[in-house]
Amino acid sequence: MTNAVAGVGLAPDAAMVTFPIEMFLPGSDISPMEVRQREFYDGLTRWRSAFAGDGVSGAPMVHVQSTSVEDAFARANHLMLANRWGDGLPLWPPTRERVDWILGGAAQPRGRGLGTFPPRGGVTTVESCAIALAMAGGRPEYVPVLVAAVSAFLDAESGSEQLAASGSAFPVVIVNGPIGAQIRLNAGFGCLGPDPQRPAGASIGRALRLLQQNLGGALPGIGTMANYGGMRYTNVVFAEDEANLPSGWTPHGAERHGFEPGTSSISFAFANGVTNIRRRGAKKETPEEDALQGMHRMADFMRVPNMPGLAGYERGTPGILMIPGVVAQTMAGLGWTKASIREFLWEHSRIPVAELRRAGCPAWIEIDASKVTRESLALDPWPITASPDNFVIVVAGGGHPTNSYWMQGYSPGVVGRPIELPSSFERLLADAERDLGPR
Amino acid sequence: MVNLEFHDPSGAIEVKQPHAPRIATLEGKRVGFVSNEQWQAYRMLPRLKALLEVDFPGIEVLPIDAFPQGNAVIGSEETAALVKESGVDAVIIGNAA
Numbered sequence: 001m002t003n004a005v006a007g008v009g010l011a012p013d014a015a016m017v018t019f020p021i022e023m024f025l026p027g028s029d030i031s032p033m034e035v036r037q038r039e040f041y042d043g044l045t046r047w048r049s050a051f052a053g054d055g056v057s058g059a060p061m062v063h064v065q066s067t068s069v070e071d072a073f074a075r076a077n078h079l080m081l082a083n084r085w086g087d088g089l090p091l092w093p094p095t096r097e098r099v100d101w102i103l104g105g106a107a108q109p110r111g112r113g114l115g116t117f118p119p120r121g122g123v124t125t126v127e128s129c130a131i132a133l134a135m136a137g138g139r140p141e142y143v144p145v146l147v148a149a150v151s152a153f154l155d156a157e158s159g160s161e162q163l164a165a166s167g168s169a170f171p172v173v174i175v176n177g178p179i180g181a182q183i184r185l186n187a188g189f190g191c192l193g194p195d196p197q198r199p200a201g202a203s204i205g206r207a208l209r210l211l212q213q214n215l216g217g218a219l220p221g222i223g224t225m226a227n228y229g230g231m232r233y234t235n236v237v238f239a240e241d242e243a244n245l246p247s248g249w250t251p252h253g254a255e256r257h258g259f260e261p262g263t264s265s266i267s268f269a270f271a272n273g274v275t276n277i278r279r280r281g282a283k284k285e286t287p288e289e290d291a292l293q294g295m296h297r298m299a300d301f302m303r304v305p306n307m308p309g310l311a312g313y314e315r316g317t318p319g320i321l322m323i324p325g326v327v328a329q330t331m332a333g334l335g336w337t338k339a340s341i342r343e344f345l346w347e348h349s350r351i352p353v354a355e356l357r358r359a360g361c362p363a364w365i366e367i368d369a370s371k372v373t374r375e376s377l378a379l380d381p382w383p384i385t386a387s388p389d390n391f392v393i394v395v396a397g398g399g400h401p402t403n404s405y406w407m408q409g410y411s412p413g414v415v416g417r418p419i420e421l422p423s424s425f426e427r428l429l430a431d432a433e434r435d436l437g438p439r
Numbered sequence: 440m441v442n443l444e445f446h447d448p449s450g451a452i453e454v455k456q457p458h459a460p461r462i463a464t465l466e467g468k469r470v471g472f473v474s475n476e477q478w479q480a481y482r483m484l485p486r487l488k489a490l491l492e493v494d495f496p497g498i499e500v501l502p503i504d505a506f507p508q509g510n511a512v513i514g515s516e517e518t519a520a521l522v523k524e525s526g527v528d529a530v531i532i533g534n535a536a
């Protein structure tokens with residue numbers, strides 16, 4: 001794939017004249033284009049697509065032969081890397097048997113179309129999800145979350161086309177409802193990292209990444225120009241810690257998307273950075289001082305000119321704030337709600353326009369597609385998002401009061417999906433209990 | 440002997456429409472630019488306009504601001520309609536990086 005137009009139905013090539021990045025920098029020497037002017041002319045007159053004709057081109061099965069199972073697996077892994085299907089970590093070859101087993105967790109038929117993955121435009125089905133999940137070491141009971149996440153990813157509202165850009169956005173999947181605990185998705189200590197006790201997030205997120213790469217063409221420097229590509233081995237998949245939600249606080253899925261509390265659902269957004277915030281005080285603060293100082297510290301971390309965040313200024317999110325259950329309980333005891341926290345953060349993360357001007361930010365704001373965003377320049381101090389409601393606040397993380405976590409947004413939308421379960425779901429959970437031990 | 444058969448994870452691609460046909464020559468043609476105003480487009484596209492005008496007799500190259508500019512608008516249906524209405528024979532889109 002050499003362009004970003006395949007996803008809209010064009011062939012995955014294009015007439016292009018490419019130059020080293022230096023020519024595109026301020027003050028550059030642009031004379032190299034005169035040396036190659038003929039290429040521009042040929043692009044308009046002589047170029048031909050290598051993909052003749054319309055229609056669907058499918059992918060055949062792959063075969064590996066060896067004298068031992070060990071060597072066959074090694075060869076399969078080498079082949080998957082050579083074909084640019086891997087991520088550098090060992091893969092489980094997606095055999096028919098493995099993929100059929102994974103598909104036991106699907107509520108939909110295997111051929112159900114979910115859309116096309118940008119920018120390459122790979123046709124995406126429930127089976128595609130199962131193939132990626134098999135490669136990522138997943139299990140059948142993870143399929144419902146992955147299918148919901150892929151459906152949200154492919155929703156135009158998510159703004160996933162930005163993933164081809166240089167901003168290193170990565171998907172964030174927040175899970176609400178009973179399915180989180182049922183499939184062993186982490187909501188507590190280390191919920192964004194590896195956890196053999198709760199392995200679901202790593203497999204689901206890795207499968208999503210493999211879909212981005214293998215169907216979407218998101219190869220570094222080819223289908224995605226992400227400078228750094230952080231958090232991309234497993235993306236971010238975690239559950240809200242609903243067991244520790246304070247009384248009166250609403251689960252994220254209900255609050256942002258209107259799902260009935262207790263509904264298994266996902267909420268999908270993009271972020272492009274993460275920051276740990278030492279929220280807790282260090283000495284003899286009263287509970288009120290501890291809460292308020294922590295709130296100011298969080299707002300201070302947010303009060304930065306995050307220009308990629310403009311993508312979500314009007315309807316998306318400036319970021320996702322994770323606070324541990326124990327902190328939420330304390331703050332609720334002092335009268336704070338998710339809504340009042342959002343109001344506080346919105347008010348105290350505003351940036352004086354003089355500081356925006358010093359950093360050259362108005363140029364970015366003025367060229368934004370959203371009228372609301374462009375007109376926000378009239379506000380001084382400038383709010384980092386159009387509305388307090390855009391902040392995503394989730395109760396998650398270990399039961400310890402010291403830190404909160406801020407994932408800065410790069411997210412035109414925040415897309416919700418209810419999770420569909422197969423009729424065999426209880427049996428799948430029993431199988432997991434058999435295979436992995438008690439939860 | 441162990442035979443391992445597995446799915447190709449790159450799936451299928453559906454090409455729904457061909458790229459625009461190329462024109463036989465640039466001589467006497469009308470050419471437009473659709474610019475995102477990024478990556479030195481404000482310098483490079485006028486240079487390309489000048490090169491075309493020198494090399495192809497009778498060519499008409501529209502100014503780089505003949506159509507709406509900027510990433511926010513160049514992909515819109517409105518811009519596409521304006522390009523169509525202009526009657527250009529070919530369009531150069533830039534700059535990506």
